[in-house]
Amino acid sequence: MTILASSDPSAGATWPGRVLVVAALVASGLLIVGPALRRRSPAAWWLLLGYPASAFHVARTWRALMAGCGLAVSRRPALTVVSGLVGNGASPPQPRVPRHGFIRPTGAGFELVARLLPGQLPDDFVKAASAMAEDWQVHAVRVTSLRPGVVRIAALYADPLAAPRVPRTRGPVRLLRVVVGTLGTGAPWVIDLRRIPHWLIVGATRSGKSTLIHALVAGLAPQPVALVGIDCKGGMELSLYSARLSALAIDRAQAERLLSALVDLTLARMTVCRTAGVRNIWGLAEKERPVPVVVIVDEIAELFLVAGRHEKDEAHAAGTALIRLAQLGAALGVFLVVAGQRVGSDLGPGVTALRAQFAGRVCHRVADPGTAGMTLGDLNSHALKAAQAITPEQAGTAVLASGDGWERGRSHLVTEADAEAVATAHAHLTPALPELSAALA
DSSP states (O other), X not given: OOOOOOSOTTGGGHHHHHHHHHXXXXXXXXXXXXXXXXXXXXXXXXXXXXXXXXXXXXXXXXXXXXXXXXXXXXXXXXXXXXXXXXXXXXXOOXXXXXXXXXXXXXXXXXXXEEEOOTTOOHHHHHHTHHHXXXXXXXXXXXXXXXXXXXXXXXXESSOTTSSOOOOOOOSOOOTTEEEEEEETTSSEEEEETXXXXXXXXXXXXXXXXXXXXXXXXXXXXXXXXEEEEEETTTTTTGGGGGGGEEEEEOSHHHHXXXXXXXXXXXXXXXXXXXXXXXXXXXXXXXXXXXXXXXXXXXXXXXXXXXXXHHHHHHHHHHXXXXXXXXXXXXXXXXXEEEEESOOOGGGOHHHHHHHTTOSEEEEOOOSSHHHHHHHHTTTOHHHHHHHXXXXXXXXXXXXXXXXXXXXXXXXXXXXXXXXXHHHHHTGGGOOOOHHHHHHHO
């Protein structure tokens, strides 16, 4: 059998050329349709075009950027380098720079981890975040400590809070878990009362505080939970949800009686759990488990401000009951969401003691720095600075913090009409709690 060899020496080299031509055509096509793709599908545009270009740029300029930010370390003392230059005419040795890992794409940008050099601190990278964002031409860069000696650098190519989208709900909704907005990372903003049972929400007028509460109630209304309202401004805010509320107190006297009844309800549940030999209501059989109760308190200052002896006694009793609920309620199915325009120590020592019980904090734009400090100051100084930087034009934007860290977020736009419609549509799910209704009779 005779094997014929090709006489054309370029035949074996045609396939790399074809691959390059095809790659060039694909790249040209992507560049042409890029603007339209970015408008219609930002996520696809980012993965196909934005991310590869950004990753290449970061890898190419990393050493120069680290040197420019003061994060590079010379390999030799300065005199040795100068001596070498004068004596031998050699180029100075390249400085050491922090090593970085794989540049991983995310839904809203990219992130990488970097290992600190000896003597460096995470705050050194935090201070360089603005320079990184400028060099990489992204919206923002955030640096967090991942573990000792390692930082995570997350970059956002655009502001996810500019126009947050309501995500599609997939699968069954978890009890007491509500997606209320979008985080600054592009991830859903989730309030999960099973994980963080009590929340403090503050914000000035038209800052987005009420919108967040609307979103939370709209997410809880379809769930098998009891909603209880305390609105000492005559019920002007929470009466929107009256069709879905098991009880609503509209002044301080009613609030004091309702909170006392809630404490009694909690103690009764404690007895049930102790008899059954379980540590919380979630250890009870489903048929025996009492309904979870979410207590929403609007304008906490109205509950604590006093103008006379009689009001002082009511405020003290209401504050004490609220603190007891915060201490005991999580394991017994009673959860607190307390909101207000202003929260400060001038409202009384009860406010400070109550604040300590709230693991979840949300701070919108506030009218005074003391409220922001009371809300976030004991959790994270960086979160406090971020909250104080919120402008009036950023309605709905807030800083949320807990023991897990802090994030910027923006709640979905849920209007008063939307919240009222959702509450009315699910009025049939309102559980009867006679012990609470009797307190308001």
